Amino acid sequence: MPKTWLKQHRRDYYYKKAKEEQYRSRAAYKLLQAINKYHFMKLSDIVVDLGAAPGGWLQVSSRVVGEEGIVLGVDIKEVEPLPESNVCTIIGDIIDQEIINQIQAILPRPVDVVISDVSPNLSGVWELDHARQIDLARRSLQIALAVLRQGGNFFVKTFQGEMLGDLVTEIKNHFVHVEIFKPPASRAKSAEIYVLGVGLKTKLV
Numbered sequence: 001m002p003k004t005w006l007k008q009h010r011r012d013y014y015y016k017k018a019k020e021e022q023y024r025s026r027a028a029y030k031l032l033q034a035i036n037k038y039h040f041m042k043l044s045d046i047v048v049d050l051g052a053a054p055g056g057w058l059q060v061s062s063r064v065v066g067e068e069g070i071v072l073g074v075d076i077k078e079v080e081p082l083p084e085s086n087v088c089t090i091i092g093d094i095i096d097q098e099i100i101n102q103i104q105a106i107l108p109r110p111v112d113v114v115i116s117d118v119s120p121n122l123s124g125v126w127e128l129d130h131a132r133q134i135d136l137a138r139r140s141l142q143i144a145l146a147v148l149r150q151g152g153n154f155f156v157k158t159f160q161g162e163m164l165g166d167l168v169t170e171i172k173n174h175f176v177h178v179e180i181f182k183p184p185a186s187r188a189k190s191a192e193i194y195v196l197g198v199g200l201k202t203k204l205v
Ligand SMILES: C[S@@+](CC[C@H](N)C(=O)[O-])C[C@H]1O[C@@H](n2cnc3c(N)ncnc32)[C@H](O)[C@@H]1O
Pocket: 024, 025, 027, 028, 050, 051, 052, 053, 054, 055, 056, 057, 058, 074, 075, 076, 077, 092, 093, 094, 095, 117, 118, 119, 120, 121
């Protein structure tokens, strides 16, 4: 079977599945597959979702944490309101220094899980896109370090490439265990890859 056909089929499979199961994005399956494999989010957790629009990861997280949990989404774009009562969203740029204060002001206690699917607008110039994605992942890490509780978890989108190694080393410095994961729902031809940091080490606050 030609590879291009298989790739197309796979893309259509998750696209159609998302439509059928009423997820706002096919990206929802990337998070679902990661949670099913690594169990880093659970009932009653407080979750911060960076780069949350259009809301597929918010829907998945909302179901995992249940009514006792809270999911806060942040995006530079407005997220169309979701019916789930445990989800709230704010419009914000994760580069903005104030974003950490804003997150902390909304939530009742330190966060259990930070997830980040933030993506830059792609220019098509590989070096530039790779560098921007790594910068956004590194900024997501800074936010996670500020808002997570000790023992909390961090799941972030990055791009494969020469700068990935340094970022993984940084994440390893702060978390007890680190995994690199390419979800089956992520297109094989895409450079995207996710890094999971489990168990934030001692906080110096
Ligand atoms: C791939 S989409 C996220 C999809 C989402 N996980 C879902 O399941 O629906 C990436 C998002 O990152 C957001 N984004 C890009 N740069 C950002 C920034 N500096 N601050 C906040 N959000 C940003 C974009 O607006 C976009 O909605």
